[in-house]
Structures are given as C-alpha cells and as structure tokens.
Amino acid sequence: MNDNAKPSHALTFDDAVQIWLCHWTGEFQNRIAARLDVNPGRVNEVLKERKFIGSREAALQKRSA
Numbered sequence: 001m002n003d004n005a006k007p008s009h010a011l012t013f014d015d016a017v018q019i020w021l022c023h024w025t026g027e028f029q030n031r032i033a034a035r036l037d038v039n040p041g042r043v044n045e046v047l048k049e050r051k052f053i054g055s056r057e058a059a060l061q062k063r064s065a
Contacts, residue, residue, distance in 0.1 A: 009037040016052035019043055020059035 009015075015036055022032045029047070033040040045051040 008039065011036065011038060011042055011046070011052070013052050013055055013058075016046045016055035017059045017062060019046045020056050021063060023047060024059075024063070 011019075019032055019036070022035075023029070029043045030040045033043045036043070042051070046055060049056060
C-alpha cells in the first residue's frame with residue numbers, strides 16, 4: 001500500500017501548542033505541517049486562532065515554564 005493513500009494526521013490541542021512553539025522559533029508553516037503530516041492550511045488555522053482556541057495561551061505558559 002502506498003503511504004499517499006493514508007489520510008493525514010488530525011491535529012490535537014497538544015499539536016496546536018507545538019505549532020505555536022515551533023512558529024515562535026522561526027520555523028516555516030509548511031515545515032511544521034510536513035512534520036505533523038497535515039495540510040499547511042491546518043497549521044495556518046491554528047496560527048490565525050480559528051482552531052484550538054486557547055492553544056496560544058497554553059504555549060505561552062509552557063514557554064515561560
């Protein structure tokens with residue numbers, strides 16, 4: 001079976017927190033998406049705060065801890 005036939009990963013709240021942390025270190029959205037096996041649009045939805053509301057604040061807390 002070809003890997004392209006498998007559906008991509010569905011993001012979780014923890015993934016969204018990781019997206020914020022990676023974004024703040026300067027990582028490109030397309031690289032973050034590739035690592036998480038999602039469409040870059042899903043990463044953008046998190047960064048535009050259309051999905052996983054509160055993940056930015058959770059990442060800020062994790063970052064300062």
